[in-house]
Amino acid sequence: MLKNGLKALIIIAAALLLHKTAFAVETVELPEEELAKESVLPVFDKSVSVKNRRVVTAKRWDGDVFYGMALTEPIYDVSKFGASLYYNFNENHAFGLMFAKYASGLSSYAKQLHDQYGLDYNRAPKPDMLLMGDYNLKVFYGKMSLTKSAVINTILYGSGALGMVKFQNKSYPAVAVGIGQKFFFTPQWALRFDLRLYANQAPIPFLSGKMTDGSSGSNPTTPPSYDDFDERLTYTTTLDIGLSYLF
Amino acid sequence: MKKTILLLIATSLILPVSGMAQGSKPAPRKATGSRESQLKSQLSNALRMAQNGQYANAANNLFTLGRRPELAAERPQIKYILGTMLVELKLYQTAAFQFVDVIRMNNSKYSKMAIEKLSMVADILGDDTILNYAVSRVDVNDIPSGQKDMIYFRLGEIKARNREFAKAAELYSRVGLGSTYYFQALFNKGLAQLEEGNAPAGIDTFKRMVEARGNAPVTDVNKVEAQLALARALYQKQDWEASIEAYSQIPRDTVMWHDAVFEQSWAMLRAARFRSALSNFQTLHSAYYEDFYMPESLLLRAIVYLYICKYDEMEKVLNLFENTYGPVRTKIGDFIKSTNDANAYYLEVEKANIIKTTDKAANLRLPYIVVRNVMDQGDVKRSMHYLTRLNQEKRRVENSPSFRASALGQYSLKILANRSKNTKFAIGDMVKAHLLNMRVELRDLYEQAGFIRYEMINGRKETVKKKIAGKDLGDQIDDKVDRQFYIENGFQYYPFQGEFWLDEVGNYHYLGKQSCE
Structure with a gap:
């Protein structure tokens, strides 16, 4: 709900920013018989849904910078910042490299735990960097007009990524699947939204009896070594919001 | 059977x-x-x-x-x-x-x-050749009643080809209501009546056909063809508004719709509905029609612009006509001059058919829009259909190895090969005839383009004269905005940037107004 609201807000704000001064529009009354009354499509030899695409991606590079927010992360800082570079083989397939650097802090929930119970999750190894090869399958090219003077082209795509996530102590292989949407405000510039589910081995930050630092009156414990933390398969859902430029 | x-x-x-027993004369020899x-x-x-x-x-x-x-x-x-x-x-x-x-x-x-x-x-x-041979020898009285309708229909076709339209209409009328040829006969009867110059009779016939197909699906070919023919008949009768209405009844998801849009634009021009005509041109001159041969539509658009004094747009359209159809005209001329072999003409059709029906490319000597247009001509279509039948028959023979090896199988293959070869030559000749017609048509259209350009210059001159004389030409919709926008695109609901969508085709509306005094 919140995500959708945020998305809509960004789109509307951007459209308004790009809104040009309206032309001297005059109301023209269209005769009834000239208005569309069929939802069927004309028949051509080869049925192509769009001609003269405004946004042509085939055989072009696109570079992105993005901010990522982990939606299901309880302990570590939910933010990461990254950049990616894709090559579009055609209008359907693209492949690129994605790099992200995680913010080094803790989540607000972890800070709360620290304040109330003296649990210091800075002792656990934090995620540091992410490097993945990302394949995009562009399934739908569309168009929307929020105002009568601005048109936004959209590309909906599915993504599958494979790579490594580096924690402070160790690197782990990671896979991610997701869905994304680009909103092109010009034939080059686009806002990019990616919703991904990551799966990777990761240290469990909850280590019984070794996380208290004594700040809330509890007994301080000796900080554990990173090797003391057990590992498990961890799933993280992230939403990336970025700016994309098509070269 | x-x-x-x-x-x-x-x-x-x-x-x-x-x-x-009858031959009971003594045998000459026992052996x-x-x-x-x-x-x-x-x-x-x-x-x-x-x-x-x-x-x-x-x-x-x-x-x-x-x-x-x-x-x-x-x-x-x-x-x-x-x-x-x-x-x-x-x-x-x-x-x-x-x-x-x-x-x-x-x-x-x-x-x-x-x-x-x-x-x-x-x-x-x-196959027309065999049909003519058979039907011209038929005595209808000898034909069983089940076959008579077909014979009447084919005889009607022969009469129509010989331009004996009254006789043709009479023969088509004899085709019974229950026959599979009934609707085709009714349609052809209407055409014959129109050819005779009897538009009211033609209109009645087509109305009857549309009514008779009332319960058929929306895209029923007979129904749509009848509707299109009705619109054309109304146009011939110069009932522009009724014709426009009839054209607008053609369903969008039929191949006939493209012709209907173009022809409706003519009716709109004659009915002085210029804005409506320009709406149609937004569709007809979109990228979806880049493979369509429609030189006349560009000139028609220029004429509409002339009527509403949009001289800049007019010039753009005339330039587009010359840039598009100039090379087409040259290539047709060169091809006809350098090619005599009927088979070479047929090969162009064969290659164009590959482009039309598959995603494969083919090296055409003629522009694709030309060959595509020729392929849609009735005689070529019919002969191509006959060729397909021959190929099907050939496959039937070849699929049975024992039959193929037999004397009859070999004889059959020989016949089919000969018929195929001759039909290809016949198609080649048809293509050549159509190309010659196109060359003549383009020459005429070029002349007309020259006249239209003259009118455009004249119109501009008059406008300048009025301005010099200080006459108030009135407020115009595009006085305060960049003219280039209108010249390129017409006036749209949103800034149009040349991207065309299939679901938009047919829904474009021109929202400008006339710039005349």
């Missing part, structure tokens, strides 16, 4: 015996008599095979027997039955040759029957 064949074969089984009786026994066997449904074996035996000089008297009968066997095997072209042979033998009994069969086979094949 099967019953008739069985009856015929049963009769035929008796005939050789009676033939022998000859024995050979003849052997052959007649073979013939009886072949007929029995046919009776038992062993059509391929029966046809092979009949084919061999039909060549024996000893059975010359029975040849019309043998060939006729062979023909019916081949019809059962769906080898229509090979069957047609047997029936033609029988007709040429002028046998009192079998010739009439062969004509009837040949008409039926020719109808399935759709």
Whole structure:
């Protein structure tokens, strides 16, 4: 709900920013018989849904910078910042490299735990960097007009990524699947939204009896070594919001 | 059908015996008599095979027997039955040759029957040459009632081709309501009436056809064709508004819709509905129509702009006409000058067909829009359909190795190869004729473009004169905005950037207004 609201807000704000001064529009009354009354499509030899695409991606590079927010992360800082570079083989397939650097802090929930119970999750190894090869399958090219003077082209795509996530102590292989949407405000510039589910081995930050630092009156414990933390398969859902430029 | 064949074969089984009885003159030599009786026994066997449904074996035996000089008297009968066997095997072209042979033998009994069969086979094949040959020899009184409708229809076609439209309309009227040819006949009758110059009668006929197909699906070909013909008839009657309305009833998801949009634009121009006509041109001149040959539509658009004093737009459209159709005209001219071989013309159609139906590329010598247009012409389409039938028949022969190896199989393949070759040449000639027509048409259109350009310059001059004289030309919609925007795109709901969507085609609206005083 919140995500959708945020998305809509960004789109509307951007459209308004790009809104040009309206032309001297005059109301023209269209005769009834000239208005569309069929939802069927004309028949051509080869049925192509769009001609003269405004946004042509085939055989072009696109570079992105993005901010990522982990939606299901309880302990570590939910933010990461990254950049990616894709090559579009055609209008359907693209492949690129994605790099992200995680913010080094803790989540607000972890800070709360620290304040109330003296649990210091800075002792656990934090995620540091992410490097993945990302394949995009562009399934739908569309168009929307929020105002009568601005048109936004959209590309909906599915993504599958494979790579490594580096924690402070160790690197782990990671896979991610997701869905994304680009909103092109010009034939080059686009806002990019990616919703991904990551799966990777990761240290469990909850280590019984070794996380208290004594700040809330509890007994301080000796900080554990990173090797003391057990590992498990961890799933993280992230939403990336970025700016994309098509070269 | 099967019953008739069985009856015929049963009769035929008796005939050789009676033939022998009648020929009771003393045999010249004993050996000859024995050979003849052997052959007649073979013939009886072949007929029995046919009776038992062993059509391929029966046809092979009949084919061999039909060549024996000893059975010359029975040849019309043998060939006729062979023909019916081949019809059962769906080898229509090979069957047609047997029936033609029988007709040429002028046998009192079998010739009439062969004509009837040949008409039926020719109808399935759709070959004009055989159809004309068969139908022109038909005595309608000899034809069973079930076949009469087809004969009336085909005779009507022949009369229409000879421009005897009244006779054609009368023959089409004889086709019965229950016949599969009824709606085609009704449609052709309307066309004949229009050709005669009797637009009201034509309109009535097409209205009747539309009503008769009232319960058919929206995209029913007969229904849509009738609707389109009705719109054209109303245009011919100069009832512009009714014509526009009739054109707008053509469903978008039919191939006829493209023609309807273009023709409706003419009606709109005649009805002085310039804005509406320009809306149609937004569709017709979109990227979806880049493969369509429509030089006239560009000139028509220029004329509409002339009427509303949009001279800049007019110039752009005239330039587009010259840039698009200038090279087309040159290429057609060069091709005709450098090519005499009919097969080369046919090959262009074959290559264009690959482009049209697959995603493969083909190296065409003529522009694709030209060949695509030629391919859509009735005579070329019909001959291509005949060629497809020949190929289907060839595959049928080749798919049965034993039949293929037989004498009849080899004979059949030879016939099909010859017919294919000749049809390709005929198509080549048709293509050449159409190209010559296009060249003439383009020359005329170029002349018209020159006149339109003259009117444009004249109009501009008048406008400048009025401005110099200080006449107030009134407020114009585009006074305060960049003219380039309108010149490029017309006035749209949103800034149009040249991207066309399939679901938008047919929904574009021109929102400008006239710039005249």
